[in-house]
Amino acid sequence: MTTPLVTRVNRALNPAASASGSPGWTSLRSFGTGAAGTYSFVSSPSGPWGGNFTVCRKQWTTAQSANNGNVGYQVNADGSNYFPVAEGETVTVSAWMRRIGGSSTTKTFVMRVVFYNQVAVSGAATVGSTITGTSVVADTVNTWFRPSLTVVVPAGALGMQVYPDTASVGDPVFAVGDGLDATALLIESGSTLSDYFDGNSTDTAQRWFEWDGAAHGSTSRQVDLLDPVHTPTARNQLSYWDVSGVSDAVLTSLATNPTPGSTTNWQPNVSANWTHAYNATDKCVDVTFTAAGVTAQPNMPASWYNTGLPTANPTLTAGVKYQRSMEVWVDEDGTLTNVMAGAFVGGQALAGGQWTRVVEQFTGTGTAQYVMAASVRIIGAAAGMHVKIRRAQLIVNPDGVALPYFDGSTPDAAGIDYAWTGVPDASTSTATNMRAAGGRWTPLGPPGITGPTGPTGPDGQTARTSCGGCRFRSTQTAQPSGAIWDADNFVADTTVSTDPNPCLAISASNELQVLRNTTAMILTATLRMTNGAPITARSCITFYLNGSVMLGRTSVRENEDTITVTAIGHLALGDRIRVQVFLVTTLTPFGYTCDVTAALTP
Numbered sequence: 001m002t003t004p005l006v007t008r009v010n011r012a013l014n015p016a017a018s019a020s021g022s023p024g025w026t027s028l029r030s031f032g033t034g035a036a037g038t039y040s041f042v043s044s045p046s047g048p049w050g051g052n053f054t055v056c057r058k059q060w061t062t063a064q065s066a067n068n069g070n071v072g073y074q075v076n077a078d079g080s081n082y083f084p085v086a087e088g089e090t091v092t093v094s095a096w097m098r099r100i101g102g103s104s105t106t107k108t109f110v111m112r113v114v115f116y117n118q119v120a121v122s123g124a125a126t127v128g129s130t131i132t133g134t135s136v137v138a139d140t141v142n143t144w145f146r147p148s149l150t151v152v153v154p155a156g157a158l159g160m161q162v163y164p165d166t167a168s169v170g171d172p173v174f175a176v177g178d179g180l181d182a183t184a185l186l187i188e189s190g191s192t193l194s195d196y197f198d199g200n201s202t203d204t205a206q207r208w209f210e211w212d213g214a215a216h217g218s219t220s221r222q223v224d225l226l227d228p229v230h231t232p233t234a235r236n237q238l239s240y241w242d243v244s245g246v247s248d249a250v251l252t253s254l255a256t257n258p259t260p261g262s263t264t265n266w267q268p269n270v271s272a273n274w275t276h277a278y279n280a281t282d283k284c285v286d287v288t289f290t291a292a293g294v295t296a297q298p299n300m301p302a303s304w305y306n307t308g309l310p311t312a313n314p315t316l317t318a319g320v321k322y323q324r325s326m327e328v329w330v331d332e333d334g335t336l337t338n339v340m341a342g343a344f345v346g347g348q349a350l351a352g353g354q355w356t357r358v359v360e361q362f363t364g365t366g367t368a369q370y371v372m373a374a375s376v377r378i379i380g381a382a383a384g385m386h387v388k389i390r391r392a393q394l395i396v397n398p399d400g401v402a403l404p405y406f407d408g409s410t411p412d413a414a415g416i417d418y419a420w421t422g423v424p425d426a427s428t429s430t431a432t433n434m435r436a437a438g439g440r441w442t443p444l445g446p447p448g449i450t451g452p453t454g455p456t457g458p459d460g461q462t463a464r465t466s467c468g469g470c471r472f473r474s475t476q477t478a479q480p481s482g483a484i485w486d487a488d489n490f491v492a493d494t495t496v497s498t499d500p501n502p503c504l505a506i507s508a509s510n511e512l513q514v515l516r517n518t519t520a521m522i523l524t525a526t527l528r529m530t531n532g533a534p535i536t537a538r539s540c541i542t543f544y545l546n547g548s549v550m551l552g553r554t555s556v557r558e559n560e561d562t563i564t565v566t567a568i569g570h571l572a573l574g575d576r577i578r579v580q581v582f583l584v585t586t587l588t589p590f591g592y593t594c595d596v597t598a599a600l601t602p
Helices: 293-296
Strands: 005-010 038-044 053-062 090-098 107-116 125-131 136-138 146-150 159-166 179-189 207-211 220-223 241-242 248-253 267-268 272-279 282-289 300-306 319-332 334-339 346-348 354-363 373-378 386-396 416-420 431-435 439-443 449-454 501-512 520-529 538-545 551-552 564-567 578-584 592-601
Touching: 005 179, 090 107, 090 136, 090 159, 107 146, 136 431, 159 431, 207 373, 267 272, 267 431, 272 300, 282 300, 319 373, 346 354, 346 373, 354 386, 416 578, 538 564
Parallel strands: none
Antiparallel strands: 005 220, 038 053, 053 179, 090 146, 090 179, 107 125, 107 136, 107 159, 207 220, 241 439, 241 501, 248 431, 267 300, 272 282, 282 386, 300 373, 319 354, 319 386, 334 346, 334 373, 416 431, 449 592, 501 578, 520 564, 520 592, 538 551, 538 578
16 A cells, blocks of 8 residues: 655745745734834744744834733735635644843733635625634743634634734833744644644655745645655655555456356256247347246246356355345336245346346355246236346355446456456456555655566465466565565465466556646656566556556557556646556566656646
8 A cells, every 4th residue: 555645734825924925924013002113024043943034023113102912913815815714614823923122021922813704805804803812921032932823714704814913911011122023824724733834844754845836925735754664765746656466356256157148057947937048139048938837837937047157056155245146127017036945035126128137145055055046026927028137146245235247358447357267258257456455665766767676586476376367366485685575465365276387467556646736747667577588478557547547558468678658647736646567477587677757747
């Protein structure tokens, strides 16, 4: 599985009060009764947590004549808009503030917000009254303090104005030379007060920071790699590879002529009462009610004891859950009925003039039973009435949730491969979910770097089934040094192949994460043998977007020096690109490498 990315978003456009950034830090907040002063943006050698920082500074040039608060800062998103909000959402707002100046005494800082009925400043009306957070006592000069506020946006509010402010009562006046600094504005969705960040924050091995647009003029995000051990070697638009194991989650349909392709294994109960014939147009079996049937079995225009199975009365494992299904067509409204112990339970209504899929979940008994037998009941059925049946299915289904029909001719879907285990319409069929499972992490550096290279084959590999076009597994008894395969990915099947030329199927799924918005991405994957020899394995490469949308795929190829696929996609932040390499090879030692290059257009 791929380690996901978790992001935080700072909704402040110019959170670090940059002079060249978005003009959200206004100069509209007063200096108090009888007072005057200046606003400026200055670089401070001692930010809230050390290092150089830009601050918005207020400096008093005329002292206050009376004690009044509310002389902090008024901050909007930009010069003409409030911060956008949605009614009912929870927002947490904070900033870092300090007092400066020689004669200043203790001040009290507080965070306030005011809501408006629109985002645009022009023509906006307030919604409710000013909301004030918990006070923070700034009792030391030149020391940073952090007032904050968590608030639920009221009904009717679409815009929010932020005030890193001073308290209104109890503090001494500001004197000439006194001042305030404010910076590090953080506006986040949710109720958690977290550490400040913006797009210029320092990257670490497991954490990256990005502006969503212009620096100091857009929202910013924190991107965390949750895997604490395996990390990329360098910051890049693509993060890392997930080298996965072989295919997993194989469903096998035990019906050997499920479609059907003939009347083989489709038998009526008594041939004198019901005849059957193959209908090539509808790919089904027609069951016809005879005159003898009308006499012997009135109101039962069709009855059969087997539907597509090679053995009419198989012995299914006791206690194992199975699913059986088929599709039935009747000329007139009828009902599916039980014909013998262990068969379809029946009771399902069958609408006249259409196909009805009948699905039942049941548990094996460990004794031989006609599990695919059934009959149809139609009151007043006459000789010559037809019932059509098709698409038989019998599969192990431990979850008990109804699964769709499939056979080996079902078109492959994203992540699922359908195959016959032998001759089409004369063998069982499989549905294989190509799930990523475990694997080892390999860093992906700048676009164009070579991906992981396989060893000379995992030790102890043994074929576990014949190579009849289906996906299968192998065992692995040892882990070679530096191998890209993980022993947990290889789970033994229950039977050993009798194929005179056993072979191994491997699916390596490598997932990349897009860490910034793009207009277009061009991806190229090239598969080659590490020893330079032609690729003798039957191979196919596919690009998927977000797990299901296929961007590009090669045909199944072999005996070529290299196999290459190119895909072009329009991608957004957080999109996932999966490179799926599938190959079938003999058990002779081998080594493969798949080079992936990426060209991104910002």
